[in-house]
Amino acid sequence: MTNILVTGGAGYIGSHACKALARAGxxxxxxxxxxxxxxxxxxxxxxxxxxxLDQVRLKEVFAKYQPAAVMHFAALSQVGEAxxxxxxxxxxxxxxxxxxxxxxxxxxxxxFVFSSTCATYGDHDNVVLDENTPQEPLNAYGASKxxxxxxxxxxxxxxxxxxxxFRYFNVAGADPDGEVGEFHRPExxxxxxxxxxxxxxxxxxxxFGTDYDTPDGTCIRDYVHVCDLVDAHVLGLNWLEQGxxxxxFNLGTGSGFSVMEVIDHSKAVTNREVPYSIGPRRAGDCTxxxxxxxxANKELGWTPKRSTLETMISDxxxxxxNGHYEK
Ligand code: UDP
Numbered sequence: 001m002t003n004i005l006v007t008g009g010a011g012y013i014g015s016h017a018c019k020a021l022a023r024a025g026x027x028x029x030x031x032x033x034x035x036x037x038x039x040x041x042x043x044x045x046x047x048x049x050x051x052x053l054d055q056v057r058l059k060e061v062f063a064k065y066q067p068a069a070v071m072h073f074a075a076l077s078q079v080g081e082a083x084x085x086x087x088x089x090x091x092x093x094x095x096x097x098x099x100x101x102x103x104x105x106x107x108x109x110x111x112f113v114f115s116s117t118c119a120t121y122g123d124h125d126n127v128v129l130d131e132n133t134p135q136e137p138l139n140a141y142g143a144s145k146x147x148x149x150x151x152x153x154x155x156x157x158x159x160x161x162x163x164x165x166f167r168y169f170n171v172a173g174a175d176p177d178g179e180v181g182e183f184h185r186p187e188x189x190x191x192x193x194x195x196x197x198x199x200x201x202x203x204x205x206x207x208f209g210t211d212y213d214t215p216d217g218t219c220i221r222d223y224v225h226v227c228d229l230v231d232a233h234v235l236g237l238n239w240l241e242q243g244x245x246x247x248x249f250n251l252g253t254g255s256g257f258s259v260m261e262v263i264d265h266s267k268a269v270t271n272r273e274v275p276y277s278i279g280p281r282r283a284g285d286c287t288x289x290x291x292x293x294x295x296a297n298k299e300l301g302w303t304p305k306r307s308t309l310e311t312m313i314s315d316x317x318x319x320x321x322n323g324h325y326e327k
Contacts, residue, residue, distance in 0.1 A: 001027045003065045004237065005109070007052065007100060008073030009045075010037025013115065013171060013226055015180040017071055018044040020230040026237075029065045031058075032074060038325035041180050052096030055103065062107035069111035069237055070104050072097065075145070078188050079119065079284045082141035093144035098151055105159045111240040112152065112163040113233055118222075118252065118289045120146040120167060125213070128292035131167070131248045139284035149248075156246050164236035169222035169252030169291045171229055173312035174319035181319030182226070190262060191223075191313065195320040198272045205274060207259050209281035212288075218259035220288040222252035225306040225315070235300040249300065252291025253307045262309065269313040 004021055008014035009030025014037070018028035022044035030042045033051040046065075050057040052074055075093045076082070082089045097114075104112060119142030120135040127133060137143045155161040172191045174181035182192050190205075197205040210217035232251050239247065257265070263274045296302040306315065 001025070003027045003029050003067040005029050005031055005061065005065065005067040005070045006073065007031045007070070008037060008075065010034060010039060010041045010047070011073060012182045012184065013229065014071075014073035015041040015043070016175055016226045017073065017230040017233050018042070019175060019180060020227070020234050021045075021071075024234045029061070029067060031061055036076075036184065038183060040325040041183075043179060052092070052100050055099050058099055058103040059106070062103050062109060066107070067109050069113065069240060070100065070109060071113045071233060071237070072100060073115050075115070077117075077141060079139050079141055080188060080282055082139045082144075083284045086140035089140040089144045093141075094147050094151075097148040101151060101155055101161065105155060105161055110159070110161050111237070112161055113236050113240070114148065114152060114163055114165045116145045116149055116165050116167045117142060118167050118169045118250070118291065119286070120149070121289065123286045125287070129250065129290065130292040131250055131295055138286060152246070162240050163246045164240055165248040166232060166236065167248065167250050168229060169224050169250070169289060171226050172223045173225040173227065173306060173315040174323070175227065176306070176315050176318075178319060178323055181323045182316065183323070183325050190259065191266075191316050192320065194263065194266050194274055195270075195317055197275050198266065198270055199320070203275070205263070205276040206279035207263075207276055208279055208285060210278050211281070214258055214288060216258050216260045219285055220256040220258050220290065222254065222256050222290040223262070223307065223309060223312055224252050224304060225312050228304040228307050232296060232300060232302045235302055239300060247299070249296040250291040251296060251302075253304055254291055256288060256290035257309060265309040266313050269310055270317055
C-alpha cells in the first residue's frame with residue numbers, strides 16, 4: 001500500500017481526507033499535534049503525534065513511512081484570531097510548512113498537495129475569483145497561506161517539488177456515514193455555530209455585520225461540502241502521480257450565499273428557529289468570496305456531488321446531533 005503523509009489528519013478536513021484516501025486504496029498516515037485536532041478522528045490509518053515546528057520528528061516520520069506524497073492540511077485557520085495574533089499565524093503556518101516542505105524534499109518525497117484558501121484573494125468587488133485573480137489577502141491567515149504557495153513555487157524551481165494547490169472556499173457538511181465530522185473547540189465557523197444555537201448549546205448566533213454591499217447586507221460565501229473537497233484532493237494526488245505538474249485549483253461551487261440565506265436554509269432543513277442577533281462586522285472579513293472554479297472541473301474532472309446548502313446543512317445537522325470527539 002502507498003503511504004500518504006496527511007498533516008492535520010486529526011482535524012475536520014484532514015480526517016475526511018484520510019477516509020477518502022483509504023477508500024481509494026492508500027494508507028493515510030496522520031501527523032498532527034492535537035492542538036486543534038482529535039485523536040478519535042484518526043480512524044483510517046496510523047497516527048504520529050508531532051508538531052510541524054519539530055524538524056527532528058518530521059524527519060523521523062518521513063524515514064519511517066517513506067510516503068509517496070504529502071497532503072498538508074495542518075494550519076491555524078481562524079480569521080479573527082489571525083487579526084489579533086498574527087505572529088502565531090506566521091510562525092505556525094509559514095515556518096511549520098517550510099519545515100515540512102524541506103523534510104519532504106530531503107526525503108525525496110516530491111509530490112505535495114497543499115490546502116490553501118480563497119482568503120488569499122482578499123476583496124475584489126463583484127469579480128469572479130478565478131485562479132488568476134491577484135492575491136491581496138486582508139488578514140494574516142490569508143497572507144500566511146499565500147506565502148506558503150510562494151515557498152512551494154520556489155521549491156519547485158530549485159528541487160522539482162511537484163505541487164497541487166487547492167484554494168478552498170467555505171467548507172461545510174460532514175461524512176454522511178457519521179464516522180467523522182466538524183468539531184472545533186472553540187467553534188468559530190458559521191454552520192456549526194448556527195446548529196449549536198438551534199439546539200440551545202449557545203445563546204444564539206451573532207451575524208457579523210449587515211452593512212456590507214450585498215443584497216441583504218450580510219457577507220456572501222461559496223460553501224462546498226467537505227466530502228466533495230476531499231474527493232478533489234484524491235484527484236489532485238492522481239494528477240501529480242500522472243506527472244501532470246504543478247497546478248493551482250479553486251474549490252468552490254460558483255454559487256454564493258449570504259449569512260442570512262444560510263440561516264434561512266438552516267431553519268428549513270432542521271425545522272427549528274435559529275436564534276440570532278445582529279452584531280458589528282468581524283475584522284478581516286471580505287464582502288464576497290465566490291469561486292469561478294471551472295478549472296477543477298475541466299482539468300481534474302471534479303464535480304461536486306453533495307454541495308447544495310440543504311445537503312451540507314443536513315449532513316452537518318446529523319453529525320451535530322450524534323457525533324463528537326473527546327480529548
Ligand atoms: N459569521 C457570522 N457569525 C458567526 C460566524 C461567522 O456572521 O458567528 C459569518 C462571517 O462573517 C462570514 C461567514 O459567516 O461572512 C462565514 O464565516 P466562517 O467563519 O464560517 O468562515 P470564513 O469565511 O471566515 O472562512
